[in-house]
Structure formats: structure tokens, C-alpha cells
Amino acid sequence: MIGKKFLAQMVCHCLDGLPLEACGVLGGVALEGGSAEVRAVYPTGNTASSARLYEVEPRDLLRADRDAEASGTQLVGVYHSHTHTDAKPSPTDIRQAPDPDWHYVLVSFRDVEPSVRSWRIRDGAVEEEPVVLEW
Amino acid sequence: MSVAVRLPAILRPAAGGESTVEAEGATVGEVFEDLIRRHPALKDQLLTGDGDLHRHLNVFLNDDDIRYLGKLDAKVGDDDTLTLMPAVAGGAR
Numbered sequence: 335m336i337g338k339k340f341l342a343q344m345v346c347h348c349l350d351g352l353p354l355e356a357c358g359v360l361g362g363v364a365l366e367g368g369s370a371e372v373r374a375v376y377p378t379g380n381t382a383s384s385a386r387l388y389e390v391e392p393r394d395l396l397r398a399d400r401d402a403e404a405s406g407t408q409l410v411g412v413y414h415s416h417t418h419t420d421a422k423p424s425p426t427d428i429r430q431a432p433d434p435d436w437h438y439v440l441v442s443f444r445d446v447e448p449s450v451r452s453w454r455i456r457d458g459a460v461e462e463e464p465v466v467l468e469w
Numbered sequence: 470m471s472v473a474v475r476l477p478a479i480l481r482p483a484a485g486g487e488s489t490v491e492a493e494g495a496t497v498g499e500v501f502e503d504l505i506r507r508h509p510a511l512k513d514q515l516l517t518g519d520g521d522l523h524r525h526l527n528v529f530l531n532d533d534d535i536r537y538l539g540k541l542d543a544k545v546g547d548d549d550t551l552t553l554m555p556a557v558a559g560g561a562r
Contacts, residue, residue, distance in 0.1 A: 382558070387560030392527040395557060417561065424560060424561050427559035429559075430556075431559070435479075
């Protein structure tokens with residue numbers, strides 16, 4: 335579940351990053367049933383500086399983690415953009431997914447309209463989950 | 470030296486579910502050795518088979534990435550905090 339302000343913040347950050355991939359992490363709370371409510375978007379640097387790879391800047395990640403904890407929330411996921419491909423996890427995304435409890439959000443600019451989809455990745459198994467926009 | 474080690478959620482099950490644990494040592498490497506002695510299940514998550522820092526792990530000594538402080542040789546003192554975080558990476562390739 336993501337509020338419109340946070341969705342806009344995430345998509346705008348990804349647009350700003352073009353032609354390279356952009357990335358960031360999501361603060362929030364876990365909900366019953368395995369979903370999560372996003373309470374903060376933390377845009378981070380992409381140390382890979384690439385149109386095909388991303389790596390969350392480690393110190394930005396540390397700052398986001400500390401801020402989330404100070405806010406009584408936690409990091410619940412990561413987002414990144416795919417500049418030319420679908421909003422689906424790539425083999426690299428699946429192989430490197432760091433936490434089975436996280437939500438993996440993809441923002442695709444393959445078409446003119448940005449496409450936002452969310453995935454769970456556990457032990458190499460990928461499952462899509464709905465992105466619910468909170469008005 | 471006793472330092473606090475903050476663990477990301479993914480590593481907590483290997484340390485009895487704790488989010489912060491104490492460990493002893495004068496360097497990050499010594500702290501890791503003590504940490505592994507106390508929580509053996511952490512070993513493969515922290516170090517490679519050659520004893521190097523796992524490349525999918527970020528380790529911060531207070532606010533600084535230990536890659537720029539001598540890695541496992543970085544000196545630690547009382548009241549320091551080590552924060553462990555997974556590297557978050559991927560991409561379209």
C-alpha cells in the first residue's frame with residue numbers, strides 16, 4: 335500500500351535518474367498477510383551509475399535505516415527503475431535480492447507511461463503482489 | 470573492547486533474534502571472530518571461505534564504511550557501533 339505522494343516521489347526520482355537506473359529504499363510497516371504500508375521513500379544514489387545495473391549507495395542506505403528506525407518504522411523494500419525493460423525482476427534482481435521479507439518495486443519506462451509493479455522474491459521464487467494506491 | 474553490533478533483519482535469526490548484540494575485539498576482524506564464536510550461524514553471512522569480508526555485506530563503523538578504514542583491520546573502541554547491512558543491488562541485465 336502506497337500513498338500518492340510517495341508513489342509520485344518514487345516515480346519522479348526514477349524519471350530524474352534517466353537515462354540511468356535509479357534506486358531507493360522504502361520505509362514502512364509490515365501488515366498482516368505479508369503486505370506493507372509505505373510510510374517513507376528514501377531516494378538513494380546508484381553507485382553502479384548504469385542504465386542496466388543499480389547498487390544502493392551504502393551510506394544512503396545507512397541513513398535511511400536510521401531514519402526509519404527513529405520513526406518507529408523499518409525498511410520494508412527497495413525500488414529501482416528499468417529503463418528499457420518490463421517492470422519485472424531480472425535474473426540479477428532475483429539472484430541479489432537481499433531480504434525475503436522485503437518488497438521489490440520496479441518502475442519501468444519501457445513505454446511512455448511509467449509502469450509500477452511490486453514483487454516478493456524468496457529463495458529465487460518470484461511472486462507478484464498488487465500495488466494498492468492510497469488516496 | 471566491547472562494541473555494539475547492529476544486525477539487519479535478515480541476519481537476526483542467526484543471532485537469537487536480537488537486533489543488537491555485543492562483541493569484543495580491538496579490530497573489526499576480531500569483533501567478527503568473537504561474534505562468530507557467540508553465534509556460529511553468522512559465519513557464512515559475514516565472511517567468505519577465505520576469511521574476507523563478504524562482498525554482499527556493508528559494514529559501518531559508526532558512520533563510516535569500513536572499506537575505507539582498512540576493512541577487517543579497522544580499529545574499534547569502546548562505545549563504537551558496528552552496523553551491518555546487506556548490499557542492495559540488481560538491475561535489468
